[in-house]
Amino acid sequence: MHPKKCSLLLSNAFSNPIRSASAALLPLDTKSLSIDTAMRYNSNMFRIYPGLAFRFTISLLLVLAVVAMLALTGCVRRPRAPEHLRILFTSDTQGNFTPCGCSGGPRGGIQARSTAIRQERESAPGAVILVDTGNFTSGITTDVERIKAEYVSNAMAQIGYDAVNVGHLDAKRPREDVMSYNKPGFPLTSAGYTYADPDTGVRDYSFPSDIVVDVDGFKIGIIGSPMDDLIVADLGFQNEPTTTAPELLVYMNKVLNDDNVNIVIMITDNAQPTADATLVSSRFILASVVIGGQAAFTDYTESKSGEEIFHPVFIPRAQSWGRSLGILDLELTPSGGITSYTLRYDDLNEDVEKDPAFDTMTEEYLAAVNAPPTGIPEMAQTGYIGSESCRDCHDWEYETWGNSRHAGAWTTLENADRLRESTCIPCHTTGYTASETFPSVMVPYNLRGVGCESCHGPGENHKLYQEYVIYGQLTGEERGEGLTDPMIRTPPESTCLECHQPPYDEGWIYNTKIRRILHE
Numbered sequence: 001m002h003p004k005k006c007s008l009l010l011s012n013a014f015s016n017p018i019r020s021a022s023a024a025l026l027p028l029d030t031k032s033l034s035i036d037t038a039m040r041y042n043s044n045m046f047r048i049y050p051g052l053a054f055r056f057t058i059s060l061l062l063v064l065a066v067v068a069m070l071a072l073t074g075c076v077r078r079p080r081a082p083e084h085l086r087i088l089f090t091s092d093t094q095g096n097f098t099p100c101g102c103s104g105g106p107r108g109g110i111q112a113r114s115t116a117i118r119q120e121r122e123s124a125p126g127a128v129i130l131v132d133t134g135n136f137t138s139g140i141t142t143d144v145e146r147i148k149a150e151y152v153s154n155a156m157a158q159i160g161y162d163a164v165n166v167g168h169l170d171a172k173r174p175r176e177d178v179m180s181y182n183k184p185g186f187p188l189t190s191a192g193y194t195y196a197d198p199d200t201g202v203r204d205y206s207f208p209s210d211i212v213v214d215v216d217g218f219k220i221g222i223i224g225s226p227m228d229d230l231i232v233a234d235l236g237f238q239n240e241p242t243t244t245a246p247e248l249l250v251y252m253n254k255v256l257n258d259d260n261v262n263i264v265i266m267i268t269d270n271a272q273p274t275a276d277a278t279l280v281s282s283r284f285i286l287a288s289v290v291i292g293g294q295a296a297f298t299d300y301t302e303s304k305s306g307e308e309i310f311h312p313v314f315i316p317r318a319q320s321w322g323r324s325l326g327i328l329d330l331e332l333t334p335s336g337g338i339t340s341y342t343l344r345y346d347d348l349n350e351d352v353e354k355d356p357a358f359d360t361m362t363e364e365y366l367a368a369v370n371a372p373p374t375g376i377p378e379m380a381q382t383g384y385i386g387s388e389s390c391r392d393c394h395d396w397e398y399e400t401w402g403n404s405r406h407a408g409a410w411t412t413l414e415n416a417d418r419l420r421e422s423t424c425i426p427c428h429t430t431g432y433t434a435s436e437t438f439p440s441v442m443v444p445y446n447l448r449g450v451g452c453e454s455c456h457g458p459g460e461n462h463k464l465y466q467e468y469v470i471y472g473q474l475t476g477e478e479r480g481e482g483l484t485d486p487m488i489r490t491p492p493e494s495t496c497l498e499c500h501q502p503p504y505d506e507g508w509i510y511n512t513k514i515r516r517i518l519h520e
Helices: 003-015 017-025 035-048 051-073 110-123 143-159 175-179 245-258 274-281 356-369 395-402 409-415 452-456 460-475 510-517
Strands: 084-090 127-132 163-165 194-196 203-205 211-215 218-224 263-267 289-292 302-305 313-316 324-332 338-347
Touching: 084 110, 084 289, 110 127, 110 143, 110 324, 110 356, 127 211, 127 218, 127 263, 143 356, 163 218, 218 245, 245 263, 274 289, 274 313, 289 324, 313 338, 395 452
Parallel strands: 084 127, 127 163, 218 263, 263 289, 289 313
Antiparallel strands: 084 324, 194 203, 211 218, 302 338, 324 338
């Protein structure tokens, strides 16, 4: 019986057993029949048909017995869970609308993601929900990063997410700024961040604290949380990770009971190693699934059933910058218990077809992020003079560099048709690696490519120093007393890590790779 009909029957029987008995005895309209009317009607009928009194008494006893049974056993049956539930999840887009990656090839991007999600939805044997574990923005509030966040959120809304966790990078931005992205298809949630009302001092959730997804009456509660691995100083002043684990448990219990939710899924941008994150998630026993912790490699798979399953089921996040899509297939009991599950990840590499539905939006995005700032002429980095200036004195070293991948870094972007992606430009130039984004049209020709000064430092002062030394040796006249050569002979790892770090370079080992480029 449908829960609403069952509830109505129980209410009817409790409030008016005489009317219900009358309805059982004779074809009466139970909605319009009052108790007094039923009593008068039955009294008249009993005089005309004496045998009806006995039948009425039996009917009334039966109604009261049914009422007692329903009251004891519970009338409203919880809706059945879908036999199969597929959870699709993405992680850490960080404003990257287009693919990213160098040494391993570009991966990710909204167009590849949309294709993969559509295919996984179509192939699912049952219900599907789509969530994101957080950090759809980079947390930076420059104009370019705001543009990227706007395009990413609009695209994800068009794909259609059921819940998006507010990650710690997102929470570094003002609360009102983050909430401006909340929209249908992109519903933000977090039960981990709170703020104090400036007038009353009362603490409240910064963002919607949970989202309920209804699958044919079976309710799935989705709760976003940073869990335990955040540093308060890294966050914006309006958001604090002040919701402790005990509070989250209390809140989960409220969602399960007050909101009539059948199961709870936690989504978090917690990036602790898997073992530590699993230990943290084990405290949230009321949850059925926790998605978080260190991201899994794209070839990682997992399959468990029966006693192999621990509660809650802990699932590693998808690759950062949206470079993979996680697929978790659950087999459920009628009440929502997990009997088995399989886990895999789609690698969103260049082999994934780009969804043409986003062609126009991609063109608009590239035009927006690659537009040079108004009123600023072509820039030249102070102190950088270009690799060609080094050739006069370091011809052999120059030739060695010219045959390296560093020298061809700009050409790599040209061949991949990526010069319009301003987030790629800094690491393919000399002197701009400190920039988060930079339009290609503003890079001077002599600084295109990763040149000598990328590793050894700006060459202008080095050249001046050498001129002073040579002049003094030829004339015997000391010049530039106290002047030292600023040139760095072997770059420290910190210099390399400005670019050689995930997701740009997944296989970085300093001691191995530095030997490949030495030309002493």
